[in-house]
Amino acid sequence: MKYLKPWWSDGGGLLHLTILLSLAGLHLDVELDLYLLLPPPTLLRDELLFADSQTNPAYALSSFPASGGWGRADHLHPKGREPEPEGQLLREVRALGVPFIPRTRVDAWLVHSVAAGDADGAHGLLGAAAASSAGGVGASADGGSQAAPGGGGDPRASPSSPLAAGEEEKAPAEPTAQVPDASGGASEENEVLRAMGHSSLHEENEQRVSAQKEKSLQENEDENKIADKPEWEAEKTTESRNERHLNATDTSFSLEAFSQLLSSQPENSPEGISLGDIPLPGSINDGINSAHYNINFSQAISHDVNLHEAMLLCPDSTFRRDPIARTSQPQEPFLQFNSLNTNPEQTLPGTNLTGFLPLPDHQMRNLTSQDLYDLDMNIFDEINLMSLATEGFDPMEVSHLFEEPDSDSGLSFNSNHDSPSITKSNSSVCEGAIGSSSDVESLSHHALEGAVGGYCPESSKLCQVDHRSGSGFHGDLAFQHIFHNHTYHLQPSTSESTPEYFSWPGKSQKVKSRYLNDTSLSRDERRAKALHIPFSVDEIVRMPVDSFNSMLSRYYLTDLQVSLIRDIRRRGKNKVAAQNCRKRKLDIILNLEDDVCNLQAEKETLKRERAQCNKAINIMKQKLHDLYHDIFSRLRDEEGRPVNPNQYTLQCSHDGSVWVVPKELVTSGHKKENQKAKRKGERRN
DNA sequence: TCAGTGTGTCATGCT
DNA sequence: ATAGCATGACACACT
Numbered sequence: 001m002k003y004l005k006p007w008w009s010d011g012g013g014l015l016h017l018t019i020l021l022s023l024a025g026l027h028l029d030v031e032l033d034l035y036l037l038l039p040p041p042t043l044l045r046d047e048l049l050f051a052d053s054q055t056n057p058a059y060a061l062s063s064f065p066a067s068g069g070w071g072r073a074d075h076l077h078p079k080g081r082e083p084e085p086e087g088q089l090l091r092e093v094r095a096l097g098v099p100f101i102p103r104t105r106v107d108a109w110l111v112h113s114v115a116a117g118d119a120d121g122a123h124g125l126l127g128a129a130a131a132s133s134a135g136g137v138g139a140s141a142d143g144g145s146q147a148a149p150g151g152g153g154d155p156r157a158s159p160s161s162p163l164a165a166g167e168e169e170k171a172p173a174e175p176t177a178q179v180p181d182a183s184g185g186a187s188e189e190n191e192v193l194r195a196m197g198h199s200s201l202h203e204e205n206e207q208r209v210s211a212q213k214e215k216s217l218q219e220n221e222d223e224n225k226i227a228d229k230p231e232w233e234a235e236k237t238t239e240s241r242n243e244r245h246l247n248a249t250d251t252s253f254s255l256e257a258f259s260q261l262l263s264s265q266p267e268n269s270p271e272g273i274s275l276g277d278i279p280l281p282g283s284i285n286d287g288i289n290s291a292h293y294n295i296n297f298s299q300a301i302s303h304d305v306n307l308h309e310a311m312l313l314c315p316d317s318t319f320r321r322d323p324i325a326r327t328s329q330p331q332e333p334f335l336q337f338n339s340l341n342t343n344p345e346q347t348l349p350g351t352n353l354t355g356f357l358p359l360p361d362h363q364m365r366n367l368t369s370q371d372l373y374d375l376d377m378n379i380f381d382e383i384n385l386m387s388l389a390t391e392g393f394d395p396m397e398v399s400h401l402f403e404e405p406d407s408d409s410g411l412s413f414n415s416n417h418d419s420p421s422i423t424k425s426n427s428s429v430c431e432g433a434i435g436s437s438s439d440v441e442s443l444s445h446h447a448l449e450g451a452v453g454g455y456c457p458e459s460s461k462l463c464q465v466d467h468r469s470g471s472g473f474h475g476d477l478a479f480q481h482i483f484h485n486h487t488y489h490l491q492p493s494t495s496e497s498t499p500e501y502f503s504w505p506g507k508s509q510k511v512k513s514r515y516l517n518d519t520s521l522s523r524d525e526r527r528a529k530a531l532h533i534p535f536s537v538d539e540i541v542r543m544p545v546d547s548f549n550s551m552l553s554r555y556y557l558t559d560l561q562v563s564l565i566r567d568i569r570r571r572g573k574n575k576v577a578a579q580n581c582r583k584r585k586l587d588i589i590l591n592l593e594d595d596v597c598n599l600q601a602e603k604e605t606l607k608r609e610r611a612q613c614n615k616a617i618n619i620m621k622q623k624l625h626d627l628y629h630d631i632f633s634r635l636r637d638e639e640g641r642p643v644n645p646n647q648y649t650l651q652c653s654h655d656g657s658v659w660v661v662p663k664e665l666v667t668s669g670h671k672k673e674n675q676k677a678k679r680k681g682e683r684r685n
Numbered sequence: 686t687c688a689g690t691g692t693g694t695c696a697t698g699c700t
Numbered sequence: 701a702t703a704g705c706a707t708g709a710c711a712c713a714c715t
Contacts, residue, residue, distance in 0.1 A: 580705085
């Protein structure tokens with residue numbers, strides 16, 4: 001397996017590529033800074049060289065050509081080494097009669113190879129070139145440790161080649177990942193690579209590789225911190241990180257652009273990508289076109305990228321609906337596919353990555369970029385499946401999730417699992433098609449069996465129909481531990497939720513088992529689980545509308561998934577509203593009951609007060625009656641006789657004087673006052 | 686078996 | 701126009 005190893009240095013966003021070219025049985029380790037070949041228009045020559053000399057300690061800035069141009073490989077040379085005198089190589093090239101003036105040693109070597117016309121000739125020339133150009137192009141900074149495991153060196157030329165060490169490290173881990181040449185290509189590669197002088201900077205390579213790994217670890221830590229937050233909280237951080245990467249790529253030329261160059265003329269490279277079709281501004285293109293040498297980059301290029309790093313970069317394109325991002329997807333298979341290969345420590349325990357690469361060597365050579373993409377997604381699917389299968393996943397348990405009756409009237413899903421149309425819908429599920437059936441759970445049932453329920457060989461086949469949609473499925477499933485902290489903390493009523501569901505890859509067997517056996521999942525949670533909705537129900541419901549909409553637009557979701565997510569959100573909102581409404585109604589009822597109690601108490605108090613008043617009034621009446629009789633008992637008329645209280649009454653005047661008045665006069669006077677009062681009332685009305 | 690209660694959901698109106 | 705909220709009504713499960 002060959003390597004394409006880009007990284008973006010901190011200083012200037014430079015892209016270094018280690019390209020191990022497989023050239024008709026010959027292998028050339030061309031390790032150079034590609035910006036030398038593809039100049040970013042935004043960078044000036046001085047910036048390039050300055051940035052490289054600053055960020056790549058293996059290089060030192062040498063004399064700069066006054067003739068202009070934007071830099072040449074021979075202007076950068078390993079520290080401690082003087083740039084190789086161009087003379088010898090150039091003389092050899094010119095001696096071959098090739099009308100081509102190489103600008104780099106790579107050009108020169110290619111001219112050698114092309115002109116030689118066969119492996120032996122090129123081999124010999126390579127040896128000559130290596131002998132004459134010790135520390136030449138191949139002696140770049142990290143080529144030794146990052147180069148292809150299939151590469152090697154000529155023990156005759158360099159017994160202590162770092163490539164040999166690298167091969168010893170990586171070859172046992174992925175023996176079939178190498179693409180041995182049919183004619184003992186491994187040894188030939190060794191010869192070629194060592195001839196290119198890879199052994200010269202082994203120590204510096206290790207230092208740089210270790211520094212790069214530390215940097216990668218630091219980035220992973222940062223990403224894990226982000227993953228601990230809900231997505232909408234970490235969204236800004238993630239976007240800023242992606243933006244950072246984008247900016248970094250903007251300052252250099254992008255890998256995407258390079259990929260597009262590789263795939264720009266597929267008709268010319270039916271079996272691969274012809275380097276000759278790449279419109280490189282450098283003269284490599286010229287030299288190769290003359291001989292129609294096709295270099296299969298799909299097998300020659302690999303990439304040493306941390307798996308998490310690669311995947312975390314993917315949401316910008318892979319899992320988003322952004323059509324622009326989609327168009328850039330063909331570059332990603334290289335990243336993902338090769339990242340899996342070049343990071344054996346990140347593969348799942350017990351899974352032999354080579355088992356996912358059953359293609360024989362000759363087929364590997366003929367892989368196109370799309371093949372690699374499909375193969376990559378197959379691998380990805382299978383790894384996901386294997387990750388479940390290898391950890392005790394029981395598909396029967398999942399199937400039981402859907403066997404429970406669900407008579408809720410919410411969405412009248414048909415639970416006819418035996419319908420033959422369901423079987424047909426398997427592929428529809430995988431390809432994200434909605435289909436006419438509204439039987440989400442039935443579909444989901446099969447989808448879950450196929451996609452999640454253990455290792456199902458057919459599932460990957462079914463999901464090959466559309467890997468772009470499938471990538472959203474499986475990718476999201478695999479990335480939940482990165483993007484989301486699916487912790488349910490909404491309400492006590494949502495205690496049935498299972499936050500662990502989306503975090504399988506990193507969760508314990510106990511948690512997974514609890515999830516699988518948890519039949520108390522709500523209907524929406526089961527649906528979301530079955531359709532691989534990459535968000536928790538709680539998140540869907542609680543997420544702010546802006547984040548929700550941006551989430552729907554950013555992730556590549558099928559219409560069915562989007563519809564379900566919106567339904568889940570609507571029902572969830574309404575459920576909460578209903579709960580609040582009932583709670584509010586209950587509060588109102590309780591308040592009314594309190595009011596009733598208070599009013600009843602007040603009523604009793606008023607009753608008691610009235611009774612007391614009546615009692616006091618009676619006492620006063622009794623006292624008045626007694627006083628009345630006492631007064632009349634003492635009254636005497638003019639003749640000295642007692643006054644009859646039935647014929648006379650006492651009248652109090654305003655001045656406090658008391659008169660004894662006959663009752664007849666009092667009665668007539670009261671009638672007149674009453675008539676006056678009535679008249680006043682009538683006038684008012 | 687029936688009534689009461691709690692809950693989810695839908696429809697509808699309002700903001 | 702859309703989303704969210706409030707609420708009545710209904711169905712269902714449970715006690």
